[in-house]
Ligand SMILES: Nc1ncnc2c1ncn2[C@@H]1O[C@H](COP(=O)(O)OP(=O)(O)OP(=O)(O)O)[C@@H](O)[C@H]1O
């Protein structure tokens with residue numbers, strides 16, 4: 395057992411003793427300040443990382459001890475009622491923390507919705523406004539072309555061809571950003587569209603295997619689309635991989651998504667714990683997952699590629 399585990403054990407023992415003393419005090423006196431101690435002990439226990447089950451165990455052990463010591467069968471019913479009240483009070487910091495957690499999750503939900511709206515706005519701006527500017531530029535150039543010699547007209551045509559490619563690329567990117575296919579046809583067709591585009595641009599082989607059937611809740615489909623989008627962006631930015639494999643399965647009421655690349659890999663625990671080296675992508679994935687009750691597991695070995703496993707509970 396290392397030093398910090400020893401310290402933790404000592405703290406827990408101190409807490410158990412304090413709990414038993416305060417419980418005995420409350421059973422004997424029924425005083426408000428003894429009940430207040432239960433709340434304080436609960437707060438300390440929560441800060442020390444004790445779970446509700448450990449609190450329950452602590453309460454049972456203390457109650458058995460105290461009842462034996464004070465031994466007054468005549469007021470057993472009253473003692474048990476007070477003990478229950480005391481235990482409830484010691485758990486109230488947990489209840490508050492739980493409420494805070496629920497509030498944080500619903501704030502995350504709202505944040506994700508706002509983010510999606512913002513992405514949609516940018517996608518439309520890229521598609522419509524940049525697209526219209528390019529059309530205007532082409533029109534202006536065809537006006538200019540009429541006044542030019544045939545050889546200059548040829549060179550201008552080269553510029554027009556490049557502008558056509560820019561327009562196509564912008565259209566594609568705006569669709570990938572917020573694919574209408576995701577709403578209309580669902581996750582797998584949207585991912586096919588996304589992976590084809592990235593595969594072509596990054597010269598990467600991406601294989602998508604899916605055994606999913608039917609549709610999932612829109613927020614689940616959007617979260618998975620965004621996660622795979624970020625995972626693939628990471629592969630193109632950091633992995634120097636040649637192949638990526640994506641697998642989607644529905645397993646025991648959980649949607650499983652595995653993204654594996656054969657790139658350089660990275661030391662995930664040290665990258666994720668180091669604030670200076672941490673980007674927003676993986677943190678964003680975790681936050682999106684919290685909002686739908688999902689989890690992320692990263693398995694990466696330097697020199698041997700990276701695997702992300704996402705699990706999201708779903709009711710079809
Ligand atoms: N597939 C991967 N292969 C190799 N390294 C990776 C891979 N995915 C992530 N990493 C490493 O993990 C780090 C954190 O990734 P994360 O997506 O959180 O941030 P980022 O990509 O650096 O920045 P951002 O996503 O904010 O643009 C990356 O900087 C990179 O070092």
Ligand SMILES: [Mg+2]
Pocket residue numbers: 624627628673674675676
């Ligand atoms: Mg990233």
